[in-house]
Amino acid sequence: MSEPTRLPVLFLDDPVVLPGMVVPVELDDAARAAIDAARTSADGRLLVAPRLDDRYPAYGVVATIVQVGRLATGAPAAVLEARTRAHLGAGVSGPGTALWVEAEIVAADEPTDAVRASAAEYKTLVLALLQRREAWQAIDSVTKLTDPSALADTAGYASWLTDVQKRELLETPDVATRLATLIRWTTDHLAEMEVTDKIAGDVREGMEKTQKDFLLRQQLAAIRKELGETEPDGADDYRARVESADLPDAVRSAALREVERLERSSDQSPETGWIRTWLDTVLGLPWATTTEDTTDLVAARVVLDADHHGLDDVKDRIVEYLAVRARRASRGLSVVGGRGSGAVMVLAGPPGVGKTSLGESVARALGRRFVRVALGGVRDEAEIRGHRRTYVGAMPGRLVRAIAEAGSMNPVVLLDEIDKVGSDHRGDPAAALLEVLDPAQNHTFRDHYLDLDLDLSDVVFLATANVVEQIPAALIDRMELVTVDGYTEDDKVAIARDHLLPRQLDRAAMTDDDVRFTEAALRRIAAEYTREPGVRQVERLVAKTLRKIAAAETGPITVDADDLTGYLGRPRFTPEAHERTEVPGVATGLAVTGLGGDVLFVEASSTGTEPGLTLTGQLGDVMKESAQIALSYVRAHAEQLGVDPAALDRTIHVHVPAGAVPKDGPSAGVTLVTALVSMATGRPVRSDVGMTGEVSLNGRVLPIGGVKQKLLAAQRAGLSTVFVPIRNEPDLDDVPADVLSALDVRPMSDVADIVAAALEPVARAAETPAA
Structure with a gap:
């Protein structure tokens, strides 16, 4: 650095001035005082430094006054040309009202080969950046620069650098450090521009493709119209589908009315999508599809007995239902549809007694399709009755979706956990179920989304519940209550032997030849290791025993009552x-x-x-x-x-x-x-x-x-x-x-x-x- 020089100082909020820059400065009282002081001095120079809120600036630039005049707005201004970087010292006294400081001029060192290489790399990056922006005049100016320090200070004009970054460059007198910092910043900015340009290009291509597709579709529609052809999936296609579908008369009339609305609607209208979705839902329902029930009562009872041990009340009720249908069929009476021909039963009992799995067995015994509707935690009435079509995202209720999933109008529908249905501001689902489960009313069930009468009278509804008292009285009045209270110790042993053990052996990739449980072992599990009405814990303990055998044993194993302590620990339940x-x-x-x-x-x-x-x-x-x-x-x-x-x-x-x-x-x-x-x-x-x-x-x-x-x-x-x-x-x-x-x-x-x-x-x- 040179000897300190006394200079008037001008603090600027904006912009940050670097050596080599020529900037206009609007003159307020402080700026005018600094300009006047510089013009009256011997060399006409002043010091320009950024105004900082948190500290006194360390560096500024020594500038000369190029011109004093007015801006286009009429405000007084001066044009300054920054010359060299200077280090600010302490304040000193001087003539006029301006603030004077001692400044030490920072002289540039002779550039080394490494600095010249960094300058060449930075120039390449700057030129690439300017070419992207098509700033041809700036490209010519940068190309002519050969001094590394001057090249680095052109960053004062860079719009992609913040004032904080420019102040950092001003306060970095070392050219090599300044160039390294600029190379890093410019590389990051170029990478960001590439990503931005790619995204913009993708968006532009997508918009162009959308516009192109729209024009092509319009042309294709015009060509098809001239040729007299119909557009696939259009209103004409829906009309053909409705007319060819096997629909009830009332449903066909409603569907044709919607097709007429679709024909009058524009493709750009949101109502078009709603009508198409409604028509797809209606056409997807199995209006005329039913399965034929078995009439072999003995075979049906065999299926029920094979799947479940005990539960004679439920099995008797199903067989009675089949007997009545077979009797009606033998006398030429209708067995499909009609008021009150369906069955609605609620199986009430503790967990683990086989209520849910019984539904599948009933469907197999009847020869019907099975679908399960989980009601636990349902609080929205629309889950049962469907949403009204005016809502965005409207869909039919769970009952209609279950019918569509089953693919027939007479499936076995299991309403699981009906005692856990709640209610809130969105309505009471239990109240909505009253019409569904009333055999005298469900032949005209109306879903809010379909707004059509749906005959549910031939659906066999089975509901499950743990606590009967939690089911509303009006709802349980519409169902036949069949209690499944639990199993005796003998029942549990039989279920474990005939159902649970084979299932767990299969899951553990074992056979009867690998592991065999004695009846004494199963009885001890049921009596001393569990204290439940169902058999879930029995199954878990059987599975635990098989896992331990799979992990530690080889060869055929026979599990006896005395072996259970090694597999399951000491018994948990003893008479007290x-x-x-x-x-x-x-x-x-x-x-x-x-x-x-x-x-x-x-x-x-x-x-x-x-x-x-x-x-x-x-x-x-x-x-x-x-x-x-x-x-x-x-x-x-x-x-x-x-x-x-x-x-x-x-x-x-x-x-x-x-x-x-x-x-x-x-x-x-x-x-x-x-x-x-x-x-x-x-x-x-x-x-x-x-x-x-x-x-x-x-x-x-x-x-x-x-x-x-x-x-x-x-x-x-x-x-x-x-x-x-x-x-x-x-x-x-x-x-x-x-x-x-x-x-x-x-x-x-x-x-x-x-x-x-x-x-x-x-x-x-x-x-x-x-x-």
């Missing part, structure tokens, strides 16, 4: 009623949950001296009221029950374990009474006894629901005696014979009789330590 009822105040009740029947233990104890009732175990309102009724009954009939009234003048605490699980229902009334009497008398409840029933204030045992599921749970829990309300005695006809033979089921009408039979004798109670 004996252990739980060893102390007074604990009674064994029976309940029904969404997962089937279960055993419920009720515990009672007394503390303190003040009368009161404390309830724990997350009980619902119904169970809380049952506890109040039970305590009132015991207090009112203390002498009859052999209870000391003083034992009840304390705080009574009733607890139902598993407090994290909500519990509610009236069927624990007799269990609560028995637990309270056991606590008050000190006599334990027999460990082999279970009970269920609602109790009234005068001790009557009132009927409850779920008797079959509760008795199955009692058998799984190892109980031998079960007390049920006498008015539930007819329900015992639905309980499997092997369950009734394994249990001593006693219908009772008075809770006092249950207490007397359920408590241990006095002599036995005296031997039991008090709690």
Whole structure:
């Protein structure tokens, strides 16, 4: 650098000035003061530097005044020519109102060969960039430049560089560094331009092709019109398709009206697409296609028995349906369509009992096509009735789509998880199902999208549900309720042997020769490793055993009951009623949950001296009221029950374990009474006894629901005696014979009789330590 020189300084917001540039500057008060100071100085020079917000500028350029005048707008201005780069020093005093600083002129070094090579590379990039922009005058100016520093400073005119980048170039006095930075920036900009140009070219080619295709189509349409030919997929084609299709008269009339609208519509109208989609949907439905039902009742029953073990109620209902249709056919009566000829059944029961898979078996037994409609979580009414055609993306409802998927008008449609249908601001799908599932109405079901009557009367609807109480009463009133309450231990062993094991062997790429399960092993899995009404967990445990065998064993394997611990670990379920009822105040009740029947233990104890009732175990309102009724009954009939009234003048605490699980229902009334009497008398409840029933204030045992599921749970829990309300005695006809033979089921009408039979004798109670 040279010796410092005193120069007036002019700070500019825009542009960033580099050496070699000639720029006009509009004169405000500060600029005019700097220009006046430079004109009165000996050499007429001034320093031009960028104005920075965050710091004092380090570098600027020494410039001379070319001309002072006015812009085209009339504003005063000066034209400055930047000469050399300078380093700004400290401010000094000087004449006039201008700001003076000490500046050190930065002299350019003699360029080396490396610098000249970088300059040549940069010039090539700049010329390529200017040629893309067709800036021919600038190309001539750049071509004439030979000084590397001057060539680098031409970047001051580059519109693709930001002010920040230009300030970085100004503050980089080293030519080699400046050229390297510019080469990097210019290369990136060229690559970006290539991508942009390619995208623009693709868009332009696409637009040109679209315009070309449009013109060609117009010409082709004109040529076909002159030749008298019809355009494929046009309105004329739809008219021919509608006229040749086998459609009901009402449907044909509606379709021809839409074809006429299509003929009057322009190809550019959005309505054209909607009409075409509607016509495609209507023409795609199997209006005149039906499958012929089998009339061989024996063969149909064989199919049902082969696919599912048990479920006799469902199988009997299907066979009865076939028998009626065969009888009508033999007498020349119509069996297709018509009011109320279809079947609507809901299979209700816990998970894993085969409700969903039963639908496919029913379809095979009937010789019909099968389609499943999942309703779990559906909250939009349009999912059932379809969207109205005015909406964008409108489509028919799930029922119409199921008919189209089945390809016939009389399939077996399985409405899966109908109890899990919800409702929100988009409507109530359950209400929309009322017309679908009513045999007296579904012969004229109207979908909002089709806006045509659809005959669903010959469709066999099967619905599945876990909890009947969650199905709206109006909906379940239109269906036949068939409960599938669960399987006995013998049923589970038979299902595992005949269905689950062969399926899992196939999935594990094994055969009966590779692995064989003994009946004792399957029975132990069903009895000690699972506690469910269905067989899903049994199948999972069989699959787990096969996986372990596949990973660790070779050769034929026989899995016996004693081998299960090595494959599945220790049994998870063992009888616990004996252990739980060893102390007074604990009674064994029976309940029904969404997962089937279960055993419920009720515990009672007394503390303190003040009368009161404390309830724990997350009980619902119904169970809380049952506890109040039970305590009132015991207090009112203390002498009859052999209870000391003083034992009840304390705080009574009733607890139902598993407090994290909500519990509610009236069927624990007799269990609560028995637990309270056991606590008050000190006599334990027999460990082999279970009970269920609602109790009234005068001790009557009132009927409850779920008797079959509760008795199955009692058998799984190892109980031998079960007390049920006498008015539930007819329900015992639905309980499997092997369950009734394994249990001593006693219908009772008075809770006092249950207490007397359920408590241990006095002599036995005296031997039991008090709690």
